[in-house]
Amino acid sequence: MLGFRRTNSDRGTIRLVVALLIMLLTAHVVLAHWCGHAEAVPPQLAMLMVQGMAVWAVYTRYRRSPSLIRLPWLLLASAVLMQMLWNGTNVLATVLGDKGGYLAALATVLSALYVIPCMFMSTRSFTLHEPRAVVVLDLVLLFLVAVLVYQFFTTLLSGPLAADPASIYVVVYLADAIDFSLAAMAIVRLLGARSFRWRIFYYTGGAYLLVNATVACIYNRIEMHGLPWWAGALINIPHALLVLVALRQPPRWLRSYRPSRGVSQTIASFAPILLSTMVVMLCISTARFNFVPSLVVGALAVLFYGLRVAFIQSRQLDQQRAIDQSTWRLEQQVGRDPLTGIANRATLDRHLREALEEGRRTGGFCSLLMIDIDYFKQYNDSLGHIAGDACLVKVADALGRNLVRRHDLVARYGGEEFAIVLIDTNAEVAEEVARRLIIAVEHLQIAHPGSPLGRLSISIGLATQTEQSLTDPVAMLAEADDALYRAKRNGRNRFEGAPGETDPSTISVDASGA
Structure with a gap:
């Protein structure tokens, strides 16, 4: 009724x-x-x-x-x-x-x-x-x-x-x-x-x-x-x-x-x-x-x-x-970073482990680049988090466009840090890639009021697999991270390699000296 x-x-x-x-x-x-x-x-x-x-x-x-x-x-x-x-x-x-x-x-x-x-x-x-x-x-x-x-x-x-x-x-x-x-x-x-x-x-x-x-x-x-x-x-x-x-x-x-x-x-x-x-x-x-x-x-x-x-x-x-x-779990399952669209940390770990195992088996050792945006906290503080997110997207796009080979992987490690896995790449070639990436970010001409350069720049740490390297990605990530911190201590806007992997005369070559 x-x-x-x-x-x-x-x-x-x-x-x-x-x-x-x-x-x-x-x-x-x-x-x-x-x-x-x-x-x-x-x-x-x-x-x-x-x-x-x-x-x-x-x-x-x-x-x-x-x-x-x-x-x-x-x-x-x-x-x-x-x-x-x-x-x-x-x-x-x-x-x-x-x-x-x-x-x-x-x-x-x-x-x-x-x-x-x-x-x-x-x-x-x-x-x-x-x-x-x-x-x-x-x-x-x-x-x-x-x-x-x-x-x-x-x-x-x-x-x-x-x-x-x-x-x-x-x-x-x-x-x-x-x-x-x-x-x-x-x-x-x-x-x-x-x-x-x-x-x-x-x-x-x-x-x-x-x-x-x-x-x-x-x-x-x-x-x-x-x-x-x-x-x-x-x-x-x-x-x-x-x-x-x-x-x-x-x-x-x-x-x-x-x-x-x-x-x-x-x-x-x-x-x-x-x-x-x-x-x-x-x-x-x-x-x-x-x-x-x-x-x-x-x-x-x-x-x-x-x-x-x-x-x-x-x-x-x-x-x-x-x-x-739930979102984090979904991101891990999808394997992509939701902001930049590149691989996330879980995909990086899996890909790096596979590259290390392949290098140990075939002798085609891989290299790892750890990349950090210089003075990124100051960038966020001065321009805001929305501009910071846009900056991360632009940097991720520049890193991906300057990788020649499709089987190399660029991933967001966390925050303003990125990582690149270079398959079958020795230290010298990895250094050339690092130089190219530093110059590519410099050419973006992103203004950075908090940087001494007045523009956005990156620092890179390198690590290359050797016969003594473990197949555990954590150890290689730690080596590349140590090299990254030395690059930041030595003035930023540069790359540093793990000790003993590169010629001492080229360890501290910055973008202007490339």
């Missing part, structure tokens, strides 16, 4: 429900006029039946909704049920008598407690991945609000302050502020809902809360001067509206409206702030009557919001670490 496509049977059921609703509304007005006052038992029983229909309509929505959206519908049904309890307590007060005014105070408390499920349904994100600690904090905070509301109304309405008109006005104004704030929160959530089913819920809840706030505002002021016989009919308006909105097809604009992802995320992130803000406002309003409880609940509202943010940020950091780890 409540799906988006209805059969003839569903339409017939809806017509029957609407007819019954009209009968109850008419009966309430007739009985109230016949009895002569709004608080008579017969019209209040008719009002209870209208409220019961509203609970039934919302509960039916709850049963037919997906699991993720069921809780909000249940909360809305609970809010209407609180209104039923208020009305039922008033009936008891009329039947049994209420000399001490306790039943009247209890009815007022029950009516006020409907804000608890309304707060929860308007401010919660209802996501599957929200930490349980956040849910617990919200529940504890709402429980404390319920206790504060109970203490406030019992203090104000069952004690000596009950006869003070100023105290009654405080209750009325506070009720107006809470009711209209709840309606505004539901409407804001409607504007931020990307799912059609969520828009249906917030449209239904927002319409009910807005009309209920308006009716309560009028009813409370009429009650202060004595209720006429027709006043109870006002309370039927939001509940009758809720039945109609919950059962009928949603308007077309609700289906076509779809906020942007940025608007939706902003509203969803802002909603929890509204909960803490409302609690603090409530505490400020009740502080003059219950100072210590109001102060404690207000402080806890601020503390709980801080803890809520901390828990959510912790969960987000955990998720980001999991994503980063």
Whole structure:
């Protein structure tokens, strides 16, 4: 019956429900006029039946909704049920008598407690991945609000302050502020809902809360001067509206409206702030009557919001670490560096091991170049990390373009360091390649404010496989790395070979002497 496509049977059921609703509304007005006052038992029983229909309509929505959206519908049904309890307590007060005014105070408390499920349904994100600690904090905070509301109304309405008109006005104004704030929160959530089913819920809840706030505002002021016989009919308006909105097809604009992802995320992130803000406002309003409880609940509202943010940020950091780890594993499987597009460290290790094993087997020894961009930290500090990333891409491209043979490998070793594996290459040829690469980077003419040269340059360390070399790539990487550090100590923008591998007269030849 409540799906988006209805059969003839569903339409017939809806017509029957609407007819019954009209009968109850008419009966309430007739009985109230016949009895002569709004608080008579017969019209209040008719009002209870209208409220019961509203609970039934919302509960039916709850049963037919997906699991993720069921809780909000249940909360809305609970809010209407609180209104039923208020009305039922008033009936008891009329039947049994209420000399001490306790039943009247209890009815007022029950009516006020409907804000608890309304707060929860308007401010919660209802996501599957929200930490349980956040849910617990919200529940504890709402429980404390319920206790504060109970203490406030019992203090104000069952004690000596009950006869003070100023105290009654405080209750009325506070009720107006809470009711209209709840309606505004539901409407804001409607504007931020990307799912059609969520828009249906917030449209239904927002319409009910807005009309209920308006009716309560009028009813409370009429009650202060004595209720006429027709006043109870006002309370039927939001509940009758809720039945109609919950059962009928949603308007077309609700289906076509779809906020942007940025608007939706902003509203969803802002909603929890509204909960803490409302609690603090409530505490400020009740502080003059219950100072210590109001102060404690207000402080806890601020503390709980801080803890809520901390828990959510912790969960987000955990998720980001999991994503980063998955990305790293994927990169290792793919074998490519995501920024520069050249081989990554895992591919370098595997390729170098294979080259060393091939050189030991055939005698065609390989060479390894370790390359570092000079003063790269200063480059990032002066020009920013975006410019630094662009620089790494340009250098990687220059290194790859100046390798003649396709079976040689250029890889990103990490950070601003690169490595090149030269298959079947002796030390002299490796030196020529190093000279060519230094000149190639120099020809890029990348301005570098932090370098003494005023432009980007690289330093290179060389290592060549010998008969005594191990087939473990770690040892050869360490030799090339040591040579690289000597090149940097000796002035940068140059290459250095491992000791004993090259002629001493050519060990410290820089680009200008090539």
